[in-house]
Structure formats: structure tokens, C-alpha cells
Amino acid sequence: MKNEVFTIINGDFIDISKMKKILQDMNTVDIAEVFDDLSKEKIIQLFRILPKNIAADVFAYVDSEQQKVIIETLTDIEIGEVMSELFVDDAVDFIEEMPASVVTRVLANVPAERREVINQLLKYPKNSVGSIMTTEFIYLKVSHKVARAFEVIRKRGIKKETIYTCYIIDENRKLVGTASIRDLLLAEQDQDITEVMDTNVIFANTMDDKETLAINFNKYDFLAMPVVDNEHRLVGIVTVDDALDVQEQEATEDIEIMAAITPSHEPYLKTSVLTLTKNRVVWLLVLMLTATLTAIIIEGFEDAIMVFPALVAFIPMLMDTGGSAGSQSAVLIIRGMALNEVRKRDILLVFWKEIRVAALCGAALVAVNFGRVMIMNQDFVLALVTSLALYATVIMAKTVGCLLPIGARLIKMDPAVMASPVITTIADVLSLIIYFNLARIIMNI
Amino acid sequence: MKNEVFTIINGDFIDISKMKKILQDMNTVDIAEVFDDLSKEKIIQLFRILPKNIAADVFAYVDSEQQKVIIETLTDIEIGEVMSELFVDDAVDFIEEMPASVVTRVLANVPAERREVINQLLKYPKNSVGSIMTTEFIYLKVSHKVARAFEVIRKRGIKKETIYTCYIIDENRKLVGTASIRDLLLAEQDQDITEVMDTNVIFANTMDDKETLAINFNKYDFLAMPVVDNEHRLVGIVTVDDALDVQEQEATEDIEIMAAITPSHEPYLKTSVLTLTKNRVVWLLVLMLTATLTAIIIEGFEDAIMVFPALVAFIPMLMDTGGSAGSQSAVLIIRGMALNEVRKRDILLVFWKEIRVAALCGAALVAVNFGRVMIMNQDFVLALVTSLALYATVIMAKTVGCLLPIGARLIKMDPAVMASPVITTIADVLSLIIYFNLARIIMNI
Numbered sequence: 094m095k096n097e098v099f100t101i102i103n104g105d106f107i108d109i110s111k112m113k114k115i116l117q118d119m120n121t122v123d124i125a126e127v128f129d130d131l132s133k134e135k136i137i138q139l140f141r142i143l144p145k146n147i148a149a150d151v152f153a154y155v156d157s158e159q160q161k162v163i164i165e166t167l168t169d170i171e172i173g174e175v176m177s178e179l180f181v182d183d184a185v186d187f188i189e190e191m192p193a194s195v196v197t198r199v200l201a202n203v204p205a206e207r208r209e210v211i212n213q214l215l216k217y218p219k220n221s222v223g224s225i226m227t228t229e230f231i232y233l234k235v236s237h238k239v240a241r242a243f244e245v246i247r248k249r250g251i252k253k254e255t256i257y258t259c260y261i262i263d264e265n266r267k268l269v270g271t272a273s274i275r276d277l278l279l280a281e282q283d284q285d286i287t288e289v290m291d292t293n294v295i296f297a298n299t300m301d302d303k304e305t306l307a308i309n310f311n312k313y314d315f316l317a318m319p320v321v322d323n324e325h326r327l328v329g330i331v332t333v334d335d336a337l338d339v340q341e342q343e344a345t346e347d348i349e350i351m352a353a354i355t356p357s358h359e360p361y362l363k364t365s366v367l368t369l370t371k372n373r374v375v376w377l378l379v380l381m382l383t384a385t386l387t388a389i390i391i392e393g394f395e396d397a398i399m400v401f402p403a404l405v406a407f408i409p410m411l412m413d414t415g416g417s418a419g420s421q422s423a424v425l426i427i428r429g430m431a432l433n434e435v436r437k438r439d440i441l442l443v444f445w446k447e448i449r450v451a452a453l454c455g456a457a458l459v460a461v462n463f464g465r466v467m468i469m470n471q472d473f474v475l476a477l478v479t480s481l482a483l484y485a486t487v488i489m490a491k492t493v494g495c496l497l498p499i500g501a502r503l504i505k506m507d508p509a510v511m512a513s514p515v516i517t518t519i520a521d522v523l524s525l526i527i528y529f530n531l532a533r534i535i536m537n538i
Numbered sequence: 539m540k541n542e543v544f545t546i547i548n549g550d551f552i553d554i555s556k557m558k559k560i561l562q563d564m565n566t567v568d569i570a571e572v573f574d575d576l577s578k579e580k581i582i583q584l585f586r587i588l589p590k591n592i593a594a595d596v597f598a599y600v601d602s603e604q605q606k607v608i609i610e611t612l613t614d615i616e617i618g619e620v621m622s623e624l625f626v627d628d629a630v631d632f633i634e635e636m637p638a639s640v641v642t643r644v645l646a647n648v649p650a651e652r653r654e655v656i657n658q659l660l661k662y663p664k665n666s667v668g669s670i671m672t673t674e675f676i677y678l679k680v681s682h683k684v685a686r687a688f689e690v691i692r693k694r695g696i697k698k699e700t701i702y703t704c705y706i707i708d709e710n711r712k713l714v715g716t717a718s719i720r721d722l723l724l725a726e727q728d729q730d731i732t733e734v735m736d737t738n739v740i741f742a743n744t745m746d747d748k749e750t751l752a753i754n755f756n757k758y759d760f761l762a763m764p765v766v767d768n769e770h771r772l773v774g775i776v777t778v779d780d781a782l783d784v785q786e787q788e789a790t791e792d793i794e795i796m797a798a799i800t801p802s803h804e805p806y807l808k809t810s811v812l813t814l815t816k817n818r819v820v821w822l823l824v825l826m827l828t829a830t831l832t833a834i835i836i837e838g839f840e841d842a843i844m845v846f847p848a849l850v851a852f853i854p855m856l857m858d859t860g861g862s863a864g865s866q867s868a869v870l871i872i873r874g875m876a877l878n879e880v881r882k883r884d885i886l887l888v889f890w891k892e893i894r895v896a897a898l899c900g901a902a903l904v905a906v907n908f909g910r911v912m913i914m915n916q917d918f919v920l921a922l923v924t925s926l927a928l929y930a931t932v933i934m935a936k937t938v939g940c941l942l943p944i945g946a947r948l949i950k951m952d953p954a955v956m957a958s959p960v961i962t963t964i965a966d967v968l969s970l971i972i973y974f975n976l977a978r979i980i981m982n983i
Contacts (some may be wrong), residue, residue, distance in 0.1 A: 118738045122758050293563045313567050314779035334759035352869035361874040372899040373866050380862050384855035391851040406836040410829035417825050418651035419866050421818050425798035429806040453815040513863050
């Protein structure tokens with residue numbers, strides 16, 4: 094159907110009633126995808142054809158550039174209509190991406206009460222639970238009857254994730270319990286809500302980190318989680334669809350940081366060449382400049398190299414193996430910490446584990462390396478020096494690789510920064526020092 | 539409360555009625571976590587104290603080693619009880635982790651009808667949608683009235699994710715529509731279900747890849763997704779909690795593969811030293827052996843090194859910068875493909891983007907490198923050779939970095955394999971060849 098819509102909207106003659114019929118049957122996410130490939134004019138045309146009852150839904154799913162194109166052509170009254178139809182959290186997401194001039198015009202056309210809610214949500218810090226919560230949910234007061242819950246569900250156009258649970262608050266708006274729709278269906282309509290509710294509520298605070306929230310969604314299999322302020326007043330809920338987004342974004346962010354890229358939050362193909370360059374070049378420069386250290390070390394051993402030039406040939410092998418061995422450890426620990434499987438207090442456990450893994454991996458590598466050098470270079474001393482250096486390098490790389498990420502967490506830095514590129518640079522420097530010093534001692538140069 | 543339970547169960551005297559009361563109020567996930575730190579004996583003791591109505595729930599959440607301890611001490615009748623209470627998908631997850639002897643005994647005690655369902659689910663391939671679906675959901679026939687949906691919800695203990703949507707099937711069990719609980723609440727009880735249902739259903743096939751399914755959950759914000767067989771018959775649903783798990787696992791798997799680790803699916807601290815070693819050493823050996831190539835190249839240029847030993851000092855810098863530049867590109871493309879943002883057909887777009895990013899990054903790096911060599915070595919020719927080699931290395935590394943992952947997808951390999959370690963090895967070899975050849979030509983050696 095996507096292709097059909099695309100063909101019709103780009104044709105010379107648009108059969109509007111046929112189009113409306115097709116659109117009415119489509120999933121709003123699929124409709125939003127059609128906008129991706131349309132020209133500005135066609136975006137506006139298609140949005141105007143959308144049946145009224147799905148226009149706001151589609152608007153929530155198109156990307157921010159297209160939202161801007163659409164909103165700029167709407168009249169003040171139309172803006173007001175779309176903004177009233179949007180779920181509050183989608184409205185906030187949209188406004189956050191708009192330039193100041195658009196924001197001013199949009200907010201001016203939102204009903205006062207809604208504007209206040211939006212302004213409040215816009216104030217939460219970027220990574221906080223408050224910034225992704227919605228204020229639309231079903232709540233009941235402790236004095237209410239079960240029947241009331243169904244009235245609210247029938248009356249309000251609430252998101253599907255919110256329908257499963259009713260939140261019960263006391264006279265001070267404090268969260269005191271939850272009741273599932275299943276409990277409500279099983280109860281008598283005139284029963285007190287307090288008889289049905291579950292008082293062991295797991296909740297988040299508006300200022301909690303949204304990454305922690307995503308982990309809890311996964312742990313408890315929630316569809317929605319209540320959010321309270323510092324006075325334990327219920328102020329919103331976060332729904333599982335947003336938790337899925339957070340989880341995906343956080344994984345992407347960690348992957349990018351681990352590869353020495355500043356995270357961008359934009360899909361690759363939609364990111365400009367300049368932004369891509371900016372996100373990468375700083376780290377490349379830092380890494381290149383720290384590599385100056387390796388140059389200084391090698392220059393210090395120039396005499397050894399002149400006496401025994403074959404030593405040079407093993408530099409890349411040592412560096413690469415050290416880098417890979419170290420980043421294996423670092424990446425496992427970083428991911429383990431991101432998933433809350435490894436904590437700061439596990440540092441000694443982790444260290445002890447990695448030392449043993451390093452000893453075993455190192456042994457296998459040394460055996461193969463020794464054999465290879467003996468076959469290819471037929472030089473026992475060279476085989477000995479490179480093998481000893483290799484073993485020491487693996488032990489050192491894995492130690493650094495596991496300790497640095499936990500160390501970063503201890504000083505409240507993002508552990509993901511301590512991945513391959515940083516570990517590689519450190520491993521390079523240390524492995525070269527080990528290698529050349531071993532060569533000097535054993536080869537007597 | 540977790541600590542309280544822990545203290546009581548490890549005490550000399552266990553107040554069972556007090557304990558039951560505490561457990562009744564706790565979240566089952568939290569109860570399951572208490573089992574983590576208990577001895578075998580205490581695990582069994584605590585499980586026997588659990589109130590009947592939550593025992594199966596808790597069983598689903600404890601990890602497989604503890605499930606094994608528990609199941610081995612249960613009588614045949616008790617096993618039958620637990621297995622009847624478990625949701626089918628949890629039962630399958632549990633059985634998949636058990637040794638053959640346990641499986642035989644468990645299946646022997648499951649009611650025949652349920653055993654058949656479990657056996658069927660166990661047959662689906664490991665990464666397929668079928669392997670994570672459940673057969674417990676609310677379905678109605680096209681001939682049913684709205685009221686019937688509420689009867690089913692009241693009668694069956696279905697998972698919370700399944701309550702939001704009813705699936706409507708025709709007389710051949712083919713999926714023809716869905717109806718949300720909100721639609722059902724708004725409709726009249728004696729209305730035909732066909733009047734209320736939505737016929738534009740998005741579904742998965744049992745044999746689809748579960749990674750694609752997770753992406754669709756995120757895209758469409760589903761709570762559950764119907765699964766059909768090749769004849770379009772409704773055979774199960776996948777719920778959002780399982781999609782969250784899949785999404786997290788797939789991200790972890792990609793991260794591990796990108797760091798040259800064989801994925802293990804076990805939390806780091808629960809993985810043995812031997813398994814950790816096995817998962818890493820193969821890749822380390824492969825990478826070390828391919829580094830033999832770099833050794834051969836360097837040996838081929840030994841004469842140049844003897845004439846101009848300062849060349850050696852820049853090898854690590856060139857190799858590291860090339861490796862980092864290449865893995866930046868590779869990692870972005872691999873993640874983009876995992877999230878379906880980059881497709882095979884985008885290969886030329888990606889290539890053109892990366893070439894420009896490489897040209898810009900390379901220019902910045904060369905400027906800094908040239909300045910640095912002029913200041914530190916005061917040698918114009920050396921500055922020129924290293925800078926040209928650096929520029930060529932960055933362009934080459936980013937080209938290889940973006941093309942290899944897409945190439946891997948084209949030949950149906952996992953793109954994640956083409957990350958840092960592989961790219962680094964290739965970049966090393968090529969950058970050394972470029973570097974020494976440039977040196978020979980420009981320095982006339």
C-alpha cells in the first residue's frame with residue numbers, strides 16, 4: 094500500500110476519496126514512512142489529505158525535518174488542533190527538535206493548560222526519566238470504585254501501553270497502589286479500588302537516569318512504569334515503547350563511543366558529511382598525537398634496531414595482538430556494566446578472572462608464535478624474545494582492558510570511553526617498552 | 539524486602555507464616571533475585587515456602603542452574619503442577635536449558651496436550667520467531683460477539699502483554715483481524731466482532747529472523763505481534779517483553795563479535811574462565827597469524843629501514859590511525875545495518891559519504907602531523923612522506939571500513955565480523971605497503 098500511496102501522490106491527478114480510503118486502512122507508521130521520499134510540496138499535500146482522526150498520529154511518526162515542513166504551512170488553528178491531538182510525550186519530542194521561531198508559534202497555539210504541562214516536561218534534563226515520561230495515564234483516587242476505571246478508559250484517548258494499569262493516588266497525589274485491568278475486570282463494579290489494588294509498586298523518580306529505567310523495564314517486564322517526584326507524588330508514567338527506544342539508543346551510543354565516535358542520535362544516511370567528520374576527527378587527532386609516545390620510545394631504541402633490524406618486523410604483530418586482547422576484555426566489561434551485570438564492587442572478581450583468561454590465551458599464542466618464528470626465521474633467541482614479549486603484552490593488555498572501564502565508573506566517567514582506541518594506545522606504549530627492554534637484556538644489545 | 543527474606547531464610551529458625559506474608563507482597567522478579575545468593579539447600583527450602591499462586595512465576599525468573607536444582611527435588615506431581623502453571627514460552631525457555639535426563643522427566647509429567655505444544659515450539663530454529671513465541675493469546679472467531687472477548691479475559695490467566703489485543707480468525711484458523719481492548723470497551727457487548735476489528739494486521743511468520751521482529755516492535759510500538767505459519771494460520775504471538783530481550787541480546791552479540799569475541803549469551807560473571815578463553819583465543823590466534831603478513835612486508839623493506847631508521851618510529855602512529863579511522867566507518871555501517879537504517883542497496887551512497895568524510899578527516903590529521911614532525915624532527919622530507927602516507931592510509935582505511943561490512947551482507951555473512959580487528963589487520967598491511975613505497979620513491983632509497 095505504501096507504493097500505491099507514493100504513486101498516487103506523485104501523479105498528475107490525485108483521487109482524494111480513493112486516497113483517503115487507502116490511508117484509513119494503513120498503519121500510521123507505514124504512512125509516516127511514505128513521507129520520507131516525498132518533495133516538500135508533496136509532503137504538505139499528503140498531510141492535508143490525511144483523515145482527521147489519524148493526522149496527529151502520523152505527525153508523531155514522521156521525522157523532525159518533515160514535521161517542520163508541515164507545521165510551517167499550517168494555520169494557527171490547525172496547529173492548535175494537531176497539538177491537542179498529539180500525546181503529550183510526542184508533543185514534547187517534536188518541540189525539542191524545532192528551531193526557536195517554530196517553538197514560539199506552536200506554543201502560542203496550544204491551549205494554556207496543555208502548554209503548562211509541555212513547558213514543565215521540557216525542563217527535565219536530557220537523560221532523565223522526566224524527559225521521556227508522559228502525563229497521560231489512568232489514575233484513580235483511593236475513594237473511587239472499580240467502575241470509575243472503565244469510565245476513564247472509555248472517555249479518554251489514552252495510549253495503548255497505559256490501558257493495562259490504573260494508578261491509585263491519595264488526597265495528596267501520592268502514589269499508593271496500582272490495579273491491572275485484569276484485576277478490575279475480575280472485580281465487582283462497585284468494589285472499592287483499595288480492595289483490588291496492589292500496594293507493592295515499583296516506580297522511578299523524574300530525575301533518575303533513563304538508562305537505568307530501561308534496564309528495569311527489561312528486568313520486570315513492565316508495560317508502563319509510574320514516575321514520582323521527590324515528594325512521592327505521581328507525576329507521569331513511562332511506557333514500554335519509549336523504554337525500547339531508550340534501550341536501542343543507549344546500545345548505539347555505547348557502540349559509537351567504543352569506536353571513538355561522538356554519538357550523533359541521527360541515522361547514518363541522514364547525517365551530513367560535516368557532522369560525521371566532526372564526530373570522528375577529534376578522537377582521531379587525540380589518538381594520533383598520543384601515538385607520538387610510541388615514536389619517542391622507538392627512537393630511544395634506535396641503536397637496538399640498527400644492531401638487530403629483524404626486531405622491527407614483530408612490532409605490528411605485538412601491537413595488534415595486545416590491542417585485540419585488551420579490547421576484548423574492555424568491551425565485555427563495558428557491556429556488562431551497561432546491563433548492570435558487572436558492578437564497581439566486582440573489580441577484584443573481574444581482575445582475577447581476566448588474569449587467568451590472559452594466562453591461558455597468552456600460553457596458546459606463545460606456543461603458536463614460537464613455532465612460527467622457529468620455522469620462518471630459524472632463530473631461537475628471536476623466538477624467545479618475541480614470545481616472552483607477547484606473553485607479557487597479553488597479560489598487561491587484559492589487565493588494563495578490564496581495570497580501566499571499572500576505574501572510569503569509579504570516577505563517574507562513562508566506561509565506554511575506555512574501549513579499543515584508548516586501550517590500544519596504552520597497550521602499544523607498554524608492549525613496545527616491554528619488547529625492546531627484553532630484547533636488550535636477552536640479546537645483550 | 540529482599541534482604542529481609544535473605545536473612546530469614548539463612549537463619550536458624552524460619553517463621554514460615556511471616557515469610558509467606560512478605561513473599562506475597564513482593565514482586566516475583568525480586569523474589570527470584572534472592573535465589574541468586576542462596577546455597578542449594580536454601581534454594582529448595584525457599585521454593586517450598588513460596589505461596590502456590592506465585593511459585594511458577596518465580597520459577598520462570600530464576601536462572602537455569604537454580605531451575606535445575608529446584609526441579610530435581612520436586613516430585614513428579616509437583617513438576618506437573620509447576621509446568622501447568624508456567625506460560626508456554628517460559629516452559630520452553632526452561633526446557634531448552636536443561637540436560638536430556640531432566641527434560642525427559644519433565645515432559646513425562648506435563649499433561650499430554652501441553653506437551654504437544656511444547657514439543658512443537660522446541661522444534662523451531664534457534665533464531666526464528668517461532669522459538670520465542672507463545673501460544674497463549676486471546677482469539678475469537680469471526681462469528682463471535684464482543685462480549686465473548688471479556689469472558690475469555692476473565693477466564694484465562696493470560697500474560698499482561700496479551701490482554702490488549704484480541705486476534706480474530708476465520709473457520710480455517712487464518713488470521714483476519716485484530717481488536718483492541720479499547721475498541722471492545724467502546725463497542726456494544728452484543729455487536730459482531732467483525733464490525734469492531736481492524737483488518738490491516740501486521741504479523742510475522744514463524745520462520746522469520748527474531749532480530750527483524752525486534753526491529754518491527756520498535757518501529758510499530760507493538761505490545762504483541764501475531765505469528766502465522768506458511769498457510770497464514772495464526773499459531774502464536776510474541777510479546778513485547780520478549781522483543782526487549784531479543785533487542786538487548788542482539789546488541790550484546792554484535793558488540794562482542796565486533797570486538798573479536800565469540801558471543802556467549804551468559805552474563806560475564808557467570809561465565810567460566812575456560813569458556814571466556816575459548817571465546818577469545820581463536821580470534822586472537824587468527825589475528826596474530828595474519829599479522830605475519832606485516833612482518834613479511836617490513837622484512838622486505840629492511841634495506842630502507844637501515845638507510846633511514848627514523849621511518850620505524852612512525853609505524854605505530856600510521857597503523858593506529860588507520861585502524862581507528864577504519865573501525866569508525868565499519869562500526870557505524872554495521873550498527874546502521876543492524877537497525878535497518880542502512881541497506882545493501884545503499885552501498886554507493888555510503889561509499890561516497892565515507893570518501894568525503896575521509897578526505898576531511900585526513901586533511902585535519904595531515905595538517906597536525908606535518909606540523910608535529912617539522913617541530914620534533916625538523917625534517918621536511920620525513921614530514922612529507924609520513925603525511926602523504928597518513929592521508930592515503932585514512933582514505934584506504936575508511937573505504938575498506940565501509941565496504942567490507944556491506945560486502946559481508948551481500949554474501950550473507952554477519953557484517954559484525956568485519957569490525958575493528960579485521961579492519962585493523964587489513965589497514966595495517968595496506969598502510970605499511972603505502973608508507974614504505976612512498977618513502978622509497980620520495981627519499982630515493
